[in-house]
Amino acid sequence: QIDPKDYTFSGLKNETVGRLPGKVAGQQFVIQDCEDCKIYIFDHSATITIDDCVNCQIFLGPIKGSVFFRDCKDCKCVVACQQFRTRDCRKLEVFLCCATQPIIESSTGMKFGCFQYYYPELALQFKDAGLSIFNNTWSNIHDFTPVSGENNWGLLPETAVVQDYVPLPSSEELKAVRVSTDAAKSIIPITRGQRQKNSDESCLVVFFAGDYTTANARKLIDEMTSKGFQLVQTKEVLMKAEDAHRVFQQSALEFIPLLEKGPVVALEFNGDGAVEQCQSTINEVFSGTKVFVSESKASASQDVDNFYNFADVQMGM
Numbered sequence: 001q002i003d004p005k006d007y008t009f010s011g012l013k014n015e016t017v018g019r020l021p022g023k024v025a026g027q028q029f030v031i032q033d034c035e036d037c038k039i040y041i042f043d044h045s046a047t048i049t050i051d052d053c054v055n056c057q058i059f060l061g062p063i064k065g066s067v068f069f070r071d072c073k074d075c076k077c078v079v080a081c082q083q084f085r086t087r088d089c090r091k092l093e094v095f096l097c098c099a100t101q102p103i104i105e106s107s108t109g110m111k112f113g114c115f116q117y118y119y120p121e122l123a124l125q126f127k128d129a130g131l132s133i134f135n136n137t138w139s140n141i142h143d144f145t146p147v148s149g150e151n152n153w154g155l156l157p158e159t160a161v162v163q164d165y166v167p168l169p170s171s172e173e174l175k176a177v178r179v180s181t182d183a184a185k186s187i188i189p190i191t192r193g194q195r196q197k198n199s200d201e202s203c204l205v206v207f208f209a210g211d212y213t214t215a216n217a218r219k220l221i222d223e224m225t226s227k228g229f230q231l232v233q234t235k236e237v238l239m240k241a242e243d244a245h246r247v248f249q250q251s252a253l254e255f256i257p258l259l260e261k262g263p264v265v266a267l268e269f270n271g272d273g274a275v276e277q278c279q280s281t282i283n284e285v286f287s288g289t290k291v292f293v294s295e296s297k298a299s300a301s302q303d304v305d306n307f308y309n310f311a312d313v314q315m316g317m
Helices: 122-128 213-226 241-261 274-285 297-314
Strands: 008-010 016-019 029-032 038-041 048-051 057-070 073-087 090-098 103-105 110-114 153-155 202-207 230-237 264-270 291-293
Touching (some): 202 241, 202 274, 202 297, 241 297, 264 274, 264 297
Parallel strands (some): 008 029, 073 090
Antiparallel strands (some): 202 291, 230 264
16 A cells, blocks of 8 residues: 655755655655755656745656656756656756656746766666666757747756755765766766757767667767767667668668667767777777767768657657
8 A cells, every 4th residue: 555645745844855765666756845955766756746846956866757847946956757847937957867858838047957866776767767878858958938039948057066956965864875976977978968069070879789788888988088079969769670771871781680689879979080089999999799880070970860860750859
């Protein structure tokens, strides 16, 4: 028998509250009428609604469905979800991982950054919530109620540090969760998203499904970012043979047999010399693994467009 009280924070003031890993276990959660609170849900949930909260700092672990903020103001949040919506909100600052296009409605002063967070149970919670760490459209915001000449949302500064917005929990109970907000440890790869690219050269890399796909993708991200290249976007998606022809063009036949094993993971890197650097890193570090990588600077931007246009259609963006 489930007691709704175990899955609700309501009417709290000046409190630090939370749920430890394993305590929500995929249930729905409700947060309402809280003021000046620090709230941490260190578990996965089905859906979460947050209503009439003021000046709260909120961490929400992976949400299988939607998170919906209504009538909230001056809140700072770290959120991972399938769908993100706000209505009648003012001044929310959100470090977001969202699998679909985030939607704001009748909301102003909204600021978004890329989700950065780590604790040991988080990777498994993403799996339990059916979320991929590579599907994150945090900066691709759809404003349902735009006002001519005004911008209701923007991006947080690139230098924004999660801990300055949502500090680590200070209560003894919640300190037991070994949280790190170090960007290098983040479970979600940190992407530039819709920010202006530094270079007109990008490179597409696609890893095919296998035991080490995630580890290989993370390794390449570490190698490339350590050399000063920027990760623009990532995507994990199923492909069919006809998609391969559209995306991989001449080399499609080589990759089609690999598509049956499961979804591919695609990465876009940006920076002068990105193509050459991706090619040489893949030859050195991943020899023996079949990887698609753009052939030349000339074809790379078309590769990126081909893949992400296909992926957006797949994801219903």
